[in-house]
Amino acid sequence: MKLFEDRISSAVAHVRIVLAMKGIEVESVPIAILGEEARNRSADYLAINPQGLVPALLTDDGALITQSLAIIEYLDERFPEPALLPADPAERALARSIALVVASDIHPLLPPRVAQRLGAIPGTDPTTVAAWNRHWIEEGLSAVEALLSRQQPGPFAVGSAPSIADIVLFPQLVGAERVGLSFNQWPRIAAVVPTLRSIPAFAANAPLPRS
Incomplete structure (x- = not known):
């Protein structure tokens, strides 16, 4: 299998964490998404992925x-161990809900193409874009915190083992730290961060800083 990726992407981090957890080897195909070296809008990559986004997995x-969520689901069905969803139906639904808060409600508002578009609007500047990013991260993580607060605390977001909730949440938390947000405002989220950082599959596959 081939994974088209840029290590700065939190969506790529979702997939890389799963690959590491399951011990799956893939061929990495770097696709830069920023700067002069960006290839994601090139004709050859658009012929592979018409959206011009990463990640993409060629089976x-x-x-x-x-x-990333479709790739995770595919990998979990093909390689079922370790399972990425809790056995309990309510916990499975909660894990999916948390993953979707991040992947569907936070992440789409933050990628470089959104920042570039905002920066092109007259009257905006880097400070405006930074405030935009912080707002949507804070709003989304506050919603995750509220969801977590409805269940008994544990070492992971949901259940007794890492799930899709942790896999999608962790890269977003790395991004939140990089824009200067403190986890103190989200105590339930803060409680799972040390556990996730101690797991090599998570720590080694966090999104890289943007240069």
Whole structure:
């Protein structure tokens, strides 16, 4: 399998964490998404992924899978151990809900293409874009905190083992730290961060800082 990726992407981090957890080897195909070296809008990559986004996974049988949650679901079905969803139906739904808060409600508002578009609007500047990013991160993580507060605390976001909730949440937490947000305002989130950082699959695959 081939993974088209840029290590600065939190969505790529979702997939890399899963690959590491399950011990799956793939061929990495770097696709820069920022700066003069950006290739994601090139004709050759758009022919592979019409959205021009990363990650994208090319399977051994030639199927192309885009969007990190779809890739995670594919990998979990093909390689079921360790499972990425809790066994309890209510916990499974909660894990999916938390993953979707991040992947569907926070992440789409923050990628470089959104920042570039905002910066092109007359009257905006880097300070405005930074405030935009902080607002949506804080709003989304506050919602995650409220969801976590409805269950008994544990070492992970949901259940007794890392799940899709942790996999999608962790890279966003790394991003939140990098824009100067403190986890003190989210005590339930803060409680799971040390556990996730202690797991090599998470720590080694956090999104890299943007240069």
